[in-house]
Amino acid sequence: MHILTTTSASLDDLAEPIDLRQTPADVVALSFTDSDLAGLAAAWKTDAERLPSMRLAGLRDLRHPMSVDLWIDSVARHAKVILVRILGGYDWWRYGCDQLAAVARERGISLVLLPGESHDEDQRLIEASTLPRAELDALLGYFREGGPANMGALVKRLARLAGSDAVVAEPVSVPKAGYYQPGLGVVERPNLSEVGDPSHPPLSYRTSPPQGGRSAVAGPGASSANSTTELSAASAISESIGDSAISPLGGEMSGRTEGGVTDLDADNLGSPIIPILFYRSMLLAADVAPIDALAEALHSAGLTPVPIFVSSLKDPTSLSFVETALTTLNPAAIVTATAFASGAEPGAETLFDRAGVPVFQVIVATTRREVWEKNQRGLAPADLAMHVVLPELDGRILAGAISFKGEVETDPALAFRAFANRPELNRVEQVAKRIAAFIRLQRTGRAGRKLAILIPDYPSAPGRTGYAVGLDVPSSVLAMLQYLKEQGYAVDGIPQSPRGLLDALGVGGHGLTLKDYLAFSAELPEAARDAMEAAWGSVNDEAHVNAPPSVLPDISPARGEISSSSAPLAPTTVGFGESRNESTISPLAGEMSGRTEGGVQAPTSTHFPFRAATFGNVTVALAPDRGRSADRRADYHDPTLPPRHELIAFGLWLQKLLGVHAIVHVGAHGTLEWLPGKTVALSGTCFPEIVTGSLPIIYPFIVSNPGEAAQAKRRISAVTLGHLPPPLTGAGLDEAQQKLERLVDEYAQADGLDRRRRDRLAKLIVETAQKTGLAAEAGVAGADAPDEALRRIDAWLCDLKDFAVKDGLHVYG
Structure with missing residues (x-):
């Protein structure tokens, strides 16, 4: 056999001429989906000695007309049977369909052209095929049901068309939806005490899984789990663990709340149940490693994952099963790896609306891992549309990517390079932490919740610190503090005016010592630390000690109108016995003078002083500048400029020392979502994630600017709440x-x-x-x-x- 050509890949997914250099075979099969090809490959290898020769290829490698011509001349024209499954139908591979139709009729080849969507009918594919309609429907039936048994029967049916005497079996029905448990496959009902438990190895990690490496979908107990009895049993299991404590994340330091994800058992309400919705096609192709990894990570985070496979959230049977399961399980949140939006009519209530809990979108990407790792855009356009843009229409919270495509093996007998979903364990852990952080916020009583309210510091005209587009930020923050207090949050010392609020922020008294910063930042990725030092020097440099803070403006209590007056500088003490200047703000005429409102603490010795004030369990703060004070506007959106040590220290202070449960970012817009890193599907070295960690972020954002709100959704997993523009x-x-x-x-x-x-x-x-x-x-x-x-x-x-x-x-x- 020839050595297979390795094709290049990029996020642009441009079609380039490729010669697959395959040799002829009696049966050839093409598909856009890796699961189709992997299933056919596994089925052929189980009985290869008695089956005719076979070649497999991905249609992504045959999009250029020259590639199609080369492959037809070297392989297709010599075949007896050609099967092509085209995601998107005839129009997505028009040239290939036309050329194969001509060659098949010229040489008497059995040509089978099938749609990628099993519920759709494409009359043009039927007309281009050379087999009767009944035979085409029968062949499509194997794909409809899927699974190892049906793929094996499909291969034998193709062999029969090629002249073999193979025994043909009809498609075997497989449930459209059901429960899946790592290590067992399809189960009648979930064992909530074992799902995700590392002591029960998942199918994707076992050396001898059932059915020759495939998920046990056709074995005993593989029936649909949609009966009342089964769901009642699941409910009973849920109730039986109702008083169990939630363990902290593995690897976290005990005695301290870090990253907003530990101490999930604060209210001792039992282990929260988290359904994981994923596609049935992944299960039938035994390509569930990402789901197994996520279930284990959630279990380690003190949560109870319940994987549920569905053919589609638009399929009535699947939708009904999930509706019933959610009603019985009473989940704390939902995780979905399904693509696209739910498909409901605009304004109609969706499955997720009725659930009434946070819904997290995780990305099982078709993008190759090496491409994701090297490219700042993160995802290919198809993944971006399917897994990010369209799910946003349902209001899903983007938790991040958990897997990418990776090459499994190169099979010379089939001249085929197999690709499968490969979990990115670092990303899986981050997703689990993010979900656990939301659950921690959800299950902590209001009086115990610690919040950080961030005021934007957009570089606009002088004297406009705290400005947001169309929003009176100081007045809004005061309204929020008052509302939180009324709702049972531990809030006290609320300033009486916007002026008082900004005065409180300027007094100081909050910060992070160099010792703590060095300890916390040691856990950061080395690449991120190197980038910061290359841009700004070592954290011990004199510049960081003496860097002056931004000067807060005067602000009128009437409608938040801002003037440009600044205040005198007063000395305060910082770490290492050195002094620096800290701005103080004098109140406007008519305001209270001689003292600062808000109960602000006295200045303390810090290396990184922050403009912040604490009101009970709520801290209001202005984030430090991300770049040079002289070039604030240019640096604010610079996609290549790493943030200063001060901004990293600020994020670590929120996560590690304050131990806040969530961040509320008031108004459009801040700088966190514009920090360097990937556009979407962030890695651990991306600065938006480094600064915010896994903390939930609530982001009131002006409704007339959805484009920039999308940045916050996709890069810091923010929940954006639209607010009205000012009246006209x-x-x-x-x-x-x-x-x-x-x-x-x-x-x-x-x-x-x-x-x-x-x-x-x-x-x-x-x-x-x-x-x-x-x-x-x-x-x-x-x-x-x-x-x-x-x-x-x-x-x-x-x-x-x-x-x-x-x-x-x-x-x-």
């Missing part, structure tokens, strides 16, 4: 414009009644407009005729008077 009002006219309008009105009244008065008014209008500079604004040129000038001025005044402008700023809630 008419711009109106100022004094000079009103005077000009009165002259225009008089001109209109004089027109047709008093010609001489009309002409005098026309001249006066033009002269007045020129003297006040309004003529230039109205687009009146000096050479314009009087009538044209009057027309322009009148139109401009009408437009200006009716022009809609924002009336102040919106206050959230």
Whole structure:
């Protein structure tokens, strides 16, 4: 056999000419999906000595017309049977379909062209095939049911078409949906005490799994699990563990809450149940390693995973099964590895809406791992659309990618390179931590929840610290603090005014010592630490000790309007006996002077002082600058500039020392979602993840800017809550414009009644407009005729008077 050609791959997924260099065989099969090809390969190898020769190839390698021509000349024209399963139908491989149809009719080849979606019918594929409709339907039936037994029967049926005397079996029905348990396969009901337990090795890790390496879908107990008895049993199991404690994540330090994911047993409510929805096709292809790994990680995080396979969330049978299962299991959250949106009509209630719990989207990517690792975009366009963009329509929280495609083996007998889903264990662990952090927030009583409210510090005009697009941030934060207190959160010392809030942030007293920073940052990826030091130097450099903080502005308590006055600098003490300047803010006239509102602590010795104030269990803070103070605007969105040590220290302070349960980022927009790293499907070296860890992030965001809100959803897994823009009002006219309008009105009244008065008014209008500079604004040129000038001025005044402008700023809630 020839050595197989290794094809290149990129996120752009461009079609390039490729010669697969395969040799002829009696039966050839093509498909876009790796699960189809893997199933056919496994089925052929179980009985290879008695079956005709076979070749397999992925259609992704045959998208270029030249690739198709080379393969047809070297392989297809010599075959007896050709089977092609085309995801997307005829239009997705039009050239290949046409060429194979011509060759098959010329050489008497049995050509089978099947749709990738088993429920769809493509008349053009039927017409291009050379077999009767009944035979095509029978062959498609094996794919509909799937699984090792049906793939074995399909291979034998293809062998029979090629002239073999193989015994043909009809497709065997396999449940559309059901429970899956790692180590056992399809089960009648889940054993909630063992799912994900490492002591029970999953199928994907066992050396001798049932059915020759395939999931046990056709063995004893492989029936559908949708009966009332089975679900009642599952409920009983759930109740039996209701008082069990939740263990902390493995590897976390005891005695301290780190990363917002430990101490899940705070309220001792039992181990939370987390259903994992995934595609039945993964199970039938024995390609469930990502699900097994996620179940184990969730179990290690003190959660109870319950994997459920479905053919599709649009399939009525699957949907009914999941609905019943969710009602019985009463889950704390749902994890889904299914792609696309739920398919409900706009405004209609979906399966996830009815569940009433957080829904996390995990990505089982078709992108090759090596491509993901090297490319900053993270995912190929198809994965981005299927697993990120469309699921956002359901309001799912993007938890991250858990697996990528990896080459399993190269089989010379089939001239086939097999690919399968390979879990990325570091990413699986991060996803489990993120889900556990949400559950920790959910199960901690309101009085015990610790929150960090972040105020944005967008680099805009001087004196606008705390500004967000269309939102009065200080007033909104005060409203949030008051509401949280009313709802039972431990909040005290709420400032009486926006001025008081910003004064409190400027006093200081919060920070991270160098010792703690060095200890915490030692756990960060080496590549991230190296990037920061290359950009900013060592954390011990003098620049970090003496870097001045941003100066907070004066802010009017009326509607949050901001002025540009700054305050004098006062000395405070930092670590190592050195002094630095810290800004203090004097209150506006009429505000309380002589003391700072909010119960702020006195300054303490820190290496990284933060602008923050604590009000009970809620800390309000301004994040440090991510870059140079002289180039704040340029650095704010720089996708290549690593953040300063100060910003990393701030994130570690929130995660490690404060031990907050969640972050509330008030307004659009901050810098966290714009830090360097992958666009989506982040890795452990991406700075958005390093700064925020696995903390839940709630992000009120102006509803008119969904594009930038998507950044927060996809890069820091934020739950974005849309808020209204400020109300609109008419711009109106100022004094000079009103005077000009009165002259225009008089001109209109004089027109047709008093010609001489009309002409005098026309001249006066033009002269007045020129003297006040309004003529230039109205687009009146000096050479314009009087009538044209009057027309322009009148139109401009009408437009200006009716022009809609924002009336102040919106206050959230």
